[in-house]
Amino acid sequence: MTAGPERGQDWLSATLRDLRKAAGLSGMEAARRLGTSQRRISNIETGRFVPREDEIRALAKFYRASADTRRQLLRAVADLRVTPTPRARIVLARGAWRMQQRIARVEADSARLRAFHCAIVIGLVQTAAYARAVFADGGDITGEDLDRCVAERLDRQRILDSGRDITLLMTEGALRWQANGPRVMAEQLGHIAEVSHRPHVRVGVIPWTTAADVFPLHGFSIYDDRAVLVGTRVATAFLTEPEDVAEHVKLFGALEELAAWDASARDHLGRIAADFRALT
Numbered sequence: 001m002t003a004g005p006e007r008g009q010d011w012l013s014a015t016l017r018d019l020r021k022a023a024g025l026s027g028m029e030a031a032r033r034l035g036t037s038q039r040r041i042s043n044i045e046t047g048r049f050v051p052r053e054d055e056i057r058a059l060a061k062f063y064r065a066s067a068d069t070r071r072q073l074l075r076a077v078a079d080l081r082v083t084p085t086p087r088a089r090i091v092l093a094r095g096a097w098r099m100q101q102r103i104a105r106v107e108a109d110s111a112r113l114r115a116f117h118c119a120i121v122i123g124l125v126q127t128a129a130y131a132r133a134v135f136a137d138g139g140d141i142t143g144e145d146l147d148r149c150v151a152e153r154l155d156r157q158r159i160l161d162s163g164r165d166i167t168l169l170m171t172e173g174a175l176r177w178q179a180n181g182p183r184v185m186a187e188q189l190g191h192i193a194e195v196s197h198r199p200h201v202r203v204g205v206i207p208w209t210t211a212a213d214v215f216p217l218h219g220f221s222i223y224d225d226r227a228v229l230v231g232t233r234v235a236t237a238f239l240t241e242p243e244d245v246a247e248h249v250k251l252f253g254a255l256e257e258l259a260a261w262d263a264s265a266r267d268h269l270g271r272i273a274a275d276f277r278a279l280t
Contacts, residue, residue: 009047025063030059050080097145097152107156108162113164113166114169116216117174118171127188128150128154132150135153162200168195168202172205176208186277193266193269196262202261202262206260218231225249
């Protein structure tokens with residue numbers, strides 16, 4: 001297991017810390033002006049939780065941040081404050097690509113990404129054919145919207161070459177769920193194996209033969225130790241309460257212990273791919 005980055009290396013935390021120092025303010029003085037505790041300022045600057053928009057506005061004023069920086073800070077916080085979306089399948093049909101753009105911004109602002117899924121291939125390693133099958137599910141997204149959703153998801157994958165600490169973990173069941181035919185799946189598994197060779201990216205597979213004592217009910221992504229993205233068929237939400245994030249960090253750690261990594265993971269991917277090729 002490799003060590004993750006230190007706390008506070010994400011863009012939001014680092015920018016607020018740098019602005020405070022550039023303004024010549026101590027954490028204690030920033031807290032006094034904001035009317036809060038020095039501990040809260042420290043927690044904001046180390047990425048332990050997401051500040052409120054009113055706190056961002058006040059700190060940006062105290063730190064004499066430029067208008068452009070203030071807008072970027074507010075956007076970063078707003079992206080992490082996404083609330084559950086009712087009737088999500090209908091919303092998706094009217095621009096799911098916008099959610100892909102929002103997730104891309106959150107990923108770009110994070111220093112460490114961890115993702116797990118028990119049902120489908122994680123978006124950051126989906127091929128175009130696989131992603132198209134996923135977005136076309138239910139028939140709500142079609143035509144240009146479907147094309148743009150796929151394009152935005154693939155565009156997000158540039159983060160894999162950014163040098164960020166990225167850990168992707170899937171169950172063998174997710175990898176054996178046949179999306180749009182065995183050829184699509186064989187190609188998909190080969191692509192995951194290729195990604196696993198990239199620097200700073202770790203890919204894990206939990207084999208079906210491994211006895212498990214933990215039972216995740218859904219997939220999720222963790223951004224630093226500050227936010228968790230959870231998506232279901234009818235809603236998508238970012239969880240930012242420290243207790244909720246800590247629970248998912250703990251769960252991810254337990255799942256990591258069940259997984260095969262590196263060359264061993266590629267062996268599993270190769271065997272599953274061979275099974276799909278046999279079906280053709």
